[in-house]
Amino acid sequence: MIRTLLRILGEQHARPVRSTLALMTTTAIVEGLSYALLVPILRALFGNTPADAWPWLIAFGATVAGYAVLRYLSDLSGFRVAATLLHSVFHRFGDHLVRLPLGWFTARRTGEVSTLGSEGVLGAMSVIAHLLGPFTSACLTPLTIVGVMLAFDWRMGAAALVAAPIVAVVQRVSAHSMTAADAERSERADEASGRVIEFLQAQPVLRAGGRSTERFGMLDDALSGIRRAARRSSVSALPGIVALTLTVQAMFTALLALGAYLVIGGNIGAAELLAILVLAARCADPLLSLTDIAGKLRAARTELDRLDVLFATAPLPQPHTPSTPTDGGVEFDSVVLSHGGRTVIDNVSLSVPSGARVAVVGTSGAGKTTLLQLLARFYDVDRGVVRVGGVDVRSIDTETLMRQLAIVFQDVYLFDGTIEENVRLGRPDADAAEVRAAATAAQLDEVIARLPDGWDTKVGEAGAALSGGERQRVSIARALLHDAPIVLLDEVTSALDPVNEAAVHAGIERLMAGRTVLMIAHRLHTVRYADHIVFLDNGRIVEQGTHEELLRHGGRYAQFWNVALAPAAGA
Incomplete structure (x- = not known):
């Protein structure tokens, strides 16, 4: 998606986008590392000398404060870059449209361009401001936590590491099953937009024929098509949501069972198990949010692909060495x-x-x-x-x-x-x-x-x-x-x-x-x-x-x- 975004925006915008992505990546990793300090804190609190937790608590507070600053800076950078990109894309959108041959502007494309030029561009550019940060956090924070778990107990860490590709496969399969439904819904929305414009333009004819109060058949069919496509999209999303939730819960249950087995065997202490389970729980929350984030990313990706196709449409070629007419013949x-x-x-x-x-x-x-x-x-x-x-x-x-x-x-x-x-x-x-x-x-x-x-x-x-x-x-x-x-x-x-x-x-x-x-x-x-x-x-x-x-x-x-x-x- 980032490659598509940069291709649409051009290389002049690549550096701020990459800088924002790097800042968001650092923020997600720091967030994961801050949770790592929960292990020594809980170990000290449940040990013989709870006062030993003070240095760790201070370190935890400092790390959380650092995370808060990074989160503020990354979000601010995302909003600023998104605003700049939005301005740039709107200008490029308009400049490109005026260079396309008039034969390209069919009735269907009127609705498509109308939708794309309003909510489409906004949806595509919202990736930087609203989606990239949460998505980066949902992916990298759990992986950082898994790394911390490996450092404290390789068995619990390895079990958590095994869960990562399973969750990724479930997420990918559910996303793939929804792609066709999302594409159909987008196509139906374009058609409906065109029919709405047609309905408004046809008002003089409809009223002259005494049909202004009747339902406009083609518009009605287009709106019904949107409703059916939205229903199919919701139904296709449900198995993926349920599968991801069950997978995450099953992995957490497996970690709990493994931890209980290790505690009973005397391999780890109860405080370490509690801390590791807290880390596992912190992994679960961002993973469960992936379904919602992935749905929004797919919608944004659809708009990005449509923008990419539009900008790839060849305008009327301009001469490299223009000539000037000599008269009015x-x-x-x-x-x-x-x-x-x-x-x-x-x-x-x-x-x-x-x-x-x-x-x-x-x-x-x-x-x-x-x-x-x-x-x-x-x-x-x-x-x-x-x-x-x-x-x-x-x-x-x-x-x-x-x-x-x-x-x-x-x-x-x-x-x-x-x-x-x-x-x-x-x-x-x-x-x-x-x-x-x-x-x-x-x-x-x-x-x-x-x-x-x-x-x-x-x-x-x-x-x-x-x-x-x-x-x-x-x-x-x-x-x-x-x-x-x-x-x-x-x-x-x-x-x-x-x-x-x-x-x-x-x-x-x-x-x-x-x-x-x-x-x-x-x-x-x-x-x-x-x-x-x-x-x-x-x-x-x-x-x-x-x-x-x-x-x-x-x-x-x-x-x-x-x-x-x-x-x-x-x-």
């Missing part, structure tokens, strides 16, 4: 991408000169959004090359690539802060005048003027305090402030009312001015003035050209256009 060269067992983008080649406007249209699921995501390097292609400014996006470091792109999607996500904070995400170092200018260009100033707190209005989680059109204007203002040479637009007006659509269109026009633009739209009147139109079907470009050329061709685009005109003609 975009090129897809024989690009192929497979995802979820199917080909999403199939041998797409497309060249967009700097400053041109290209519209991508097609049926739902044709791969339009994925094409834009490849440009932003949300995924890496399986074959082919995506270039920005003549440079493979894989040869551009992430920060430089993101400076080249302004992205406005249909589903706008705003962080739970003020409007100004969300606009400033486009360029945090922008001055107040630049922020206000971007808001005016996106017609966001109209929204701000009618809000009671103006720029300081809290948008709520995911922007829930604003309407869809208002959130879209914040997104456009953010993109305008970003001032990138390439603009990616994905269905930015498809769900807006006419008033907001007009306002957003005005903002979009300002955003597109003088920039390279790739846009996706189902409302074809928004793309008719594009310099070039590409029709995508099943991940392939089936036709391309200007609006007039495609209409004359009479192909798929013309069919889409005629269908779009039909409702208007009927009206």
Whole structure:
């Protein structure tokens, strides 16, 4: 477990962890040695001159005081190291997540990451603060006591030494029997977390369907799965707990019988036997606590293993010698991408000169959004090359690539802060005048003027305090402030009312001015003035050209256009 922990934390944290472990080891040994002084103390007290016990009592008091100081220092070190490690792991956790490809974030992993990022990291880091000390004490203190027993009477010590591997085997077997149950419970917990998130996100749909008071079947099944897994985990733990308790008690009884036999035979005195039995009893307490400690360690080990797997997940590789784009041109060269067992983008080649406007249209699921995501390097292609400014996006470091792109999607996500904070995400170092200018260009100033707190209005989680059109204007203002040479637009007006659509269109026009633009739209009147139109079907470009050329061709685009005109003609 310590090796896994150090692998996760990195070598920079190895020294404080090892120092803490060494301090805890010393503390456990000193604790065992302090019990050794009980033998001469009891021997003197039950002998002819009880006053001879005073030096031993003083030594015992000094040793216990030394143990108390060591215990305080080891516990303090454990808490300090754990706090430092917790801070480090949370930072590494967040830094690693933002470098993973978006394709890694499946619905199931949403729950897994949610659980791992909260109680998972806390549970894993609790090893140093709460578990390592008691575990070290439970293992080393009894072994130290056995060594002391060997020094006083080799027969009693040997009998106690024989018990040690028996207890270890029982503990290992019981732990092994519980591993599968613990893993299942952890898996069920991840699934339930994902279902809870899904249940909350599905509230609008459930309420619209009049089912808000019904039990959500998949969530109910997930919670039932947790209950069954917890029951199986408890049942599997019971034999190990009983076996360990019986083993420890049986060993103590055997030592008692052996000691009585030696006393009757005159081989040792009653005082020595009493002292050795006191030592044996002190061995029993930490050994019996091993079951509880081992259960907590298994849970922490599970979280450590999950963290290890997460950190071992390869992020999108970064170039060793980054290149810089020369202009705002975009090129897809024989690009192929497979995802979820199917080909999403199939041998797409497309060249967009700097400053041109290209519209991508097609049926739902044709791969339009994925094409834009490849440009932003949300995924890496399986074959082919995506270039920005003549440079493979894989040869551009992430920060430089993101400076080249302004992205406005249909589903706008705003962080739970003020409007100004969300606009400033486009360029945090922008001055107040630049922020206000971007808001005016996106017609966001109209929204701000009618809000009671103006720029300081809290948008709520995911922007829930604003309407869809208002959130879209914040997104456009953010993109305008970003001032990138390439603009990616994905269905930015498809769900807006006419008033907001007009306002957003005005903002979009300002955003597109003088920039390279790739846009996706189902409302074809928004793309008719594009310099070039590409029709995508099943991940392939089936036709391309200007609006007039495609209409004359009479192909798929013309069919889409005629269908779009039909409702208007009927009206």
